[in-house]
Amino acid sequence: MDTPLSPALWRRLRPLLDAAQELPAEAQAQFLAGLAPEQAELRPLLERLLHRARQPHLLDTPIVAELAARAAAEHEQRVEAGPRSGDCVAGYRLIEALGSGGMGVVYRAGRVDADFAQTVALKLLRDAGPGARARFERERRILAPLRHPNIAQLIDAGHSEQGEPFLVLEFVEGQPLTDYARARALPLERRLRLLLAVAAALAYAHRHLVIHRDLKPSNVLVSGDGHVKLLDFGIAKLLADDDAPLLTRQGVGPMTPEYAAPEQFRGEPVSVATDVYQFGVLAFVLVAGRLPYAGDPREPLAWARAVSEDEPLTLNAARRRSDTAAAAPAPRRAPWRDLDAVLRKAMAKRADDRYASMDALAADLLAVLESRPVGARRAGLGYHALRFAQRHRVPVAIAAVAALGLLAFAALALQAAQDARREAQRANATISFLERLFDAADPGSNRSDKLTAATLLERGRRMLDADDAGADLLLRARLHGVIGKIHLATNDWAQAFPQLERAIADYDAGGGAAPAVLAPLLERAAWAAQRTSHSVQARAWLERLDVLLPALGAEGEDIAIDAWLTRALLLRDDRNYSAGLAQAERALALARRRHGEDSLRAAFVLGRVQNLQALLRRYDEAEASLRRARAIYAAHYGEDHIQVVTLDAQLATQLLSRGRLAQARPALEDSARRLRAIAGERSYAYANHLLELAKLDSRDGLHARALERLALAADIFAETAGAASMPQTMALWTAAGVELAAGDAAAARARLERVREQLLALVAADSRVIAELGVDIAAAELAQAHEAEAAAALDRALPALEAEPASRALALGLRLRGELAQRRGEAAASWFARALAAAESSFPADAAELSAYRRAARP
């Protein structure tokens, strides 16, 4: 390239060039020679340029346009295919594409290194122009400081290996607000509660100087358990943002016409009032099942005019015009006028006429819910009187009976009769459901020769799934609950859990249930959830239960006993034994107070207490608890009862834990035989026992037999508690220990990796159990002379083991061994000191011996 042409120079050259090009080649030289003096200096340049005309060039090939067309097609195909599931982007493993827009794709993903096992949504911007990049960057900046339970949280952001920007957001599994409400035919009150959650999220965002300005149902997701999350701050605006050149400029901004405020159509600045307006439209749509104006939002001009000029429809008028399935089912005396007043104030044309804040709006919505006067309605005496009457419906109704006589009484009676009829219908439906259940099992219509509880349950589940119970949610909830509880009675938690989950969801969707119905269901469900390793769900249900119990009085106390025990189990799963024991002891005290010292309830709780005592190595206390419980059971049931045998098995296990091997084997083998006979050879209890027998075998050097037993136990656990469930995982973990003891460190290491993967799906990555697993992994690495890997695993595990002196001592000891193996004397000495200190505090009995070592180790 010679000197590049400047624009000014080109302006002078262009006319001359045009003129020269008009000429045949031979005349061009003459033309150049005859240039005017002031243009003569341009001559060499013109010669050069004219020469270029004769050079062949890429520009002459038509291929590039074809290429562009083809690239466009391929690009789209590629975006559709996505980076594929299984790929990694900056440390995240993509699981599946959730959706794609013009500029990017959203994936479900998880951390590769699994520092936290959480599922996330990864939004990857692909091949987008500068505008999209700017928006993306803004979304990141806006979301970063927002932390609110109802706002999808930004977790991470960065650039992929290919330089594509990405955001990692909390993964929200849910339905758009309107779909959620519609699918469950949510009553008005529940819809208003959802809106209050949205309002809280918006108010929070506003406090952080962020306005959303694109509220619409698809940006408000509701999870299966009714939790609301606000998403997509992609076009949100920072109120305090001065350097927002492209996106917040007046005039054109991205918007959703259906929900846009008048000022957005006019291209005026947006503010908190814009969110207030959009929230009003959202609320209107959720309650009325349609938009607040008569026009068609697909006609931009007409719609903009309607938004800017027309009064919103009244809710009642809109409900009449809307698809009935979308509108909220509402009680006869729904507070339409109050709601109209609130929503109209939210959707006022002038921003200044709207609520000044989301909090003010929310306060009025709450007032509607609680039948208190709302600020949006001009308060008059009649209005307050009406509110008062609604709040104190019964006394006023009685007064009305007195005043109006029979007429009002008849109205009340009618209501009661209707309620009774609904209930009767429900009862009839239950009966007919059960009848059909047995009909189908009748030998005449069905060839199955034996009617077992299992087949009946299976059939019941199928009928429910096939909607045979009809659409009455409360009826469905009840049936799911019954089926779930029957499964629980046979310890079939894996089958029980989804049924109980459905029962709760159906009650919630059907408008809720009385605490007396819901509380026991939540308790059983939490237990089933704990048993099937749905620990997060179990905790959530227990929390809901906590709120309900005080209302139930004495009845609540029985439920509380079980709930505390489930909580103890959850803590145990997390290896937080002392907190678990505290819960169990609390349950024991209550059980004794309510049912007596020698009650079966007390015995049952004692079983749990001893389990935790044993885990804390308080063996004497554990044994006492166990013997006490066994005595109670044997007195009630006799010797050959499952509970008695189970306790015997536990006693035998404790012998093993305490190292009394000679006594342990006959005891374990005896209880195993009895358990198998009574509980069944594929029972959870038997599998649990196999685990103990395997440990014993392994100690006695019978590794192959131990592994066989563990494989069987894992198999049974997978059947009864679920594949990759906590017990099944524990069986694998134990098997890895056996392999390590048998000297097959490589096999143990591989198996521990599988255990780690399964555990990470079950518990938080920073929980103690993961740390303990890390210690075992380190042991397996050391056994293969992988000192560096072992040290890394131990360093990761140690911080979480602060409160677990025995494991800590073990970990420090392994660390020491690693250093010794590498002959790093100084490092080894420091680890030795730490290991020794930890060992002394955790095994005081052996302290004397350890001190001897210490003396011996001194240089």
Place this chain on the structure above:
Amino acid sequence: MRPEITTLLDACRQGEASARDLLFERIYTELKRIARGTLRRSGPQLTISPSTLVHEVFLRLAGRDEAALADSRHFYSLIAAAMRQIVIDLGRRLATAKHGAGLRRVEMTDGLELGGVALEALLELDQALKHLQDCDAELAELVEWHFFAGLSFAEIGSLRGVTERTVRRHWETARIFLCDALPAGPG
């Protein structure tokens, strides 16, 4: 739904950078969608010609919007710019793949080659075209239309209200400029 095409075009004409970005992105997306649709119908061999693709994008986006139809020149300019962006992006991606910045890249662009065009030449041309835009925007637009969007001289003539011959002459001029702005050696 985003703002109407007319609104965006208006704002574009008034020099609203954000409007141009929005419009550009919309066109870019639409281009890819239409091209992809064609590919799906016709199988691996892309049968749509680039100019048909460009026209289809125009019709799809402008719809029955009279203002947009009247402003077709501006519109085509944006479409052509989008085509250019697409092919340059492709070039960049291939360049990344070549330098081994990610195995994935190679796989993604499998079956998509530059048809014998040297990547460097393409990127240099893009640079030269940027220079031409500074010196002579009209000529630069012509290059985008013809070279990157595959519009024929006759089509360009009717868009600009000039004869095909004039377009051809302007093309020669643009070609000279670009050849001169490129590093030496046959392109």
